Amino acid sequence: MSAASEPTVPTPAQVRRAPKVVLHDHLDGGLRPATVLELAAECGHELPPGSTERGAESLADWFATAADSGSLERYLETFAHTVAVMQTAPALRRVAREFVEDLLDDGVVYAEVRYAPELFVEQGLSLDDVVAAVQEGFDEAVAAAERGIVVRQLLTAMRHQARSREIAELAVAWRDRGVAGFDIAGAEAGNPPTRHLDAFDYLRRENAHFTIHAGEAFGLPSIWEALQWCGADRLGHGVRIIDDITVAEDGSVTLGRLAAYVRDKRIPLELCPASNVQTGAVASIAEHPIGLLNDLRFRVTVNTDNRLMSRTSMTAEMCSLVEAFGWTLADLRRVTVNAMKSAFLPFDERLALIDEVVKPGYAALDPTLDDAVR
Template sequence: MADVRPDREQIRRAPKVLLHDHLDGGLRPQTILELADEIGHELPTHESAEALGSWFAEAADSGSLVRYLETFDHTVAVMQTGNALTRVARECVEDLAADGVVYAEIRYAPEQHVSNGLTLDEVVAAVQEGFDLATEAAGGRIVVRQLLTAMRHQARSMEIAELAVVWRDRGVAGFDIAGAEAGYPPTRHLDAFEYLQRENFHFTIHAGEAFGLPSIWQAIQWCGADRLGHGVRIIDDITVADDGVVTLGRLAAYVRDKRIPLEMCPASNVQTGAAESISEHPIGLLTDLGFRVTVNTDNRLMSGTSMTDEMAALVDAFGYTLADLRWFTINAMKSSFLPFDERLAIINDVIKPGYAALARS
């Protein structure tokens, strides 16, 4: 398997694990058009689904995280009813299953979907209904869990953390904070993270995407994050000398040695300016250095991407083989918020046999 460089169809067929994907960043353009028409929401274009999809990708391709986040105004606007949330959640799972994803953790902020009168509990229930419908239709080919996100510029993190714990045995696997990093450090939500730790609950934190090492340091050392959402700026604590000698700073060494998972999203990082290009993305060096690297999509609509696209781009940029993709996938499954025995079952019964079959073919 080590020497097999996969083509795109092999990558699509390979079992994949997705830890960092936003529900409101992965809508089908046709669905946005239809839901917008139902509520009279004005979109940048109503010409066609293809034209709308192109607008999202172009608007997001700005090099600015703040501008990138503005595209969500339209997706969130059409996700304000139970039926809309259930439809979007169902289609999300359908699209992932068709792309070969066998396990996914999908995140969204319930507080952004209550403007038409839904309660937070009703939002989570509607999303779970969509996930359940799609996973049942997929016949066990995919397992999906929710991650409930609090917006870091708001003051509802404790409320959302408590909501996540209430739903922990009904489809919610963890908690997250998201939004613009600059000016909104994770320590603003320390009470929520301390509560989650007391409840023995899992959480990840968006850190080290648009802001540097202090964001990562706070997320880990102050807040106790299990994983880092993006974490790409950990590269700022790594130096490569002219003779090729690599030196890790104290924080980078800690992240690697503690096996703290990095939820890397290459296509998104290029769009927001966190990386110059896929070939220059720190994922290459971090992989070589043995960090717990995982590959993710972030926002499939805004980045015009999929797990197959992300992995194919890495194969083209770094010459990765099936063995490398298997390593990324097992890293992600090990880092998921499923119970250990369930993680192990997917690794041994789905991922390893899937990659072995591809290698034989």
């Protein structure tokens, strides 16, 4: 921001209008509650007792309450109900289509949507069938949209299972047909990313992109392994990098070796504030390290993680940061550009979205914003 201009603290309406980029958003964590109800009825899946007394409204309450446990493991249990209703190609297509429709409604212009194909084969679909159905849903939504959005898949392997090499090969097979990269997810404790070195070595040989869930519920060792052993391009969450940063009483800040490496190498942090509070990674939004990490110019990005479980959206996440840290439109634009720079998309396409969509979108909200984005 130029020295002559005053910071613009955005209103909620301005935040909703702002172009957004999301890199960490789970397909099976972003269903509409009404869709869960309808799909559960179609496939005969039994939802939790008392969760449907008031229809979709009470089901939404159940998901948010069950996920708001302070435990990543308990948080992950809620996915049993979304995964159960996504076992057919029509269900996957519907969920994928509605997912993109909801992103469009929230002002998202670029999204990488992740999910684990291995979780959706219980009724006979092949891994290839799963990816194809999701892509069809995305394509339907994009084709019907009144404004532009670019959506890509990230294929996730579950870190407590042994199919990571197979999923990595699937990601490479589909990388010119809608898949942008690879991920591993699941409970970190006891499931280090180094268990999947074969998959990561394969991806590097194939010049493929991958991110790793690390530094969410587990600390610095998980981040270190993801980067220095596995070679991750981005950190899924990475919030525990704060454990390697010391703030003295006088306000001076000292970065440990790992934190300094992450900042120096501009390694993107896929931070998910609302989710981090729910899983106990941080105590509150006001205490979330994202404020300090942004001030220290780490490559911070803002994400939703699971919109159903956290009852959130990109607009809600950004508004919470405006309220907690006084973020301005310049701050929101910075993290949006950060995310677009960090996307698993070819450079020329990233640059086009930054110059032709993101920057003009923020300039329409505040013409005084200069072009310098650090």
